[in-house]
Amino acid sequence: MFCAALTPFNADLSPDHALFAAHCKRLLDDGCTGIAMLGTTGEANSLSSRERMDLLEAVLKSGVAPSQLLPGTGVASFMETVELTKHALAQGVQTVVMLPPFYYKGVSDDGIVAAYSEIIERIDDPRLRVVLYHIPQMSSVPLSLDVIARLREKFPQTVVGIKDSSGDFANMSAIVERFPGFSVLVGADPLMLSLLPKGGAGCITATSNLVASDLATVFAGYADEARQPQVAAAQERIVAARNTVSRFAQMASLKTLLAKRYGHDSWTRQRPPLTPLTAEEAATVNASFDAS
Incomplete structure (x- = not known):
């Protein structure tokens, strides 16, 4: 059970290291297995x-x-992905x-397999374990069952799992059924409970920034x-x-609620083009969360 951790920013929009580290420790205390930092929720693609x-x-x-720690290292340049992973x-x-x-769209399965292969072979480290990231609504580069099969066959000790953030439960179930022993981690918090009995491995989710202890209860007791x-x-x-954080922009809503929890403005800031909630939206989100 990993939290897709949000990234707090200082007034100059640089990452607030101390606040982020304290948040990671809080999440671990609340029952998270670990922290999936520098992902979509962490605004990683706005960071150098x-x-x-x-x-x-x-x-x-x-x-x-x-x-x-489970950092995101995949970027548009596969050479930069190599650098970050190393x-x-x-x-x-x-x-x-x-x-x-993810910059070029409509690429073939052959191209996706070739990209992952170049990355893994250039890193050339037997310690490396890769969790693939399927989030087609953001990347526009879906990872098909055939891509997973080919990468599993080529790198069985390295390609060990996938984060499926598509929201497509049928796709998650199909991956679980086709690849026994392959770790399928859901990207939408409510779906973990349904996938675990089928053989799902757990989750990497955004709302766990707020409800990590509840997700830990589900994971341990399902x-x-x-x-x-x-x-x-x-x-x-x-x-x-x-549901509360999905009413308006999800990351901005989560940050609004963390700012209230921690009493720190760094949590409300986002790097453009993302923007914080309006005062009216923030009041609505806070009231809704308090009432739930």
Whole structure:
């Protein structure tokens, strides 16, 4: 159970390292297995490579273990992806979440397999573990079952899982059924409970920034008959939180709620072109969350 962690920004829009590290520790205390930092929710594609590296190093220096981090390293340039992934490995972080190169659209499965192959072969490190990232609504580069099969066959010890943020439960189920032992991590909080009994591995989700303890309850107790009342109550809170932050822009809503939780303005800031909620939207979100 990994949190797709939000990134706080200082007034000059540089990442707030201290605040981010403190948030990571809070999430771990709340029951997260680890932190999936520098992903979509973390606004990673608005950060430079150097900023990504510095933020990763800052979290590690704060005392978070390398095994508890799952950084996103996939960018449009596959050579830059190599650089970011090698940096993570040099810090002791062995598992990364990797988008396919995403600028060119309508590319073939052959092209996607070739890109991942170039990246993995150029890194050439047996420690590396890659979680593929399927988020077609953002990347416009979907990862088909055939792509997964070919990469699994070519790199069975390296390509170990996928984060499916498509929202398509049928697709997640199909991956689980076709690839036993392959870690399928849902990207939408409410769907974890349904996928776990089918063989899903867990989640990497945004709303866990707020309801990590509830997701931990679901993850730990979904198969325990005696804990079903707790699981059902936790799931209800997860769905309510997800609905609240989906009413307006999701990341801005999550940041608004974290700013209230922590009492720190750094959480409300986003890098353009993303923008914070209006005062009216923020009031609505806060009231809705408090009432849930």
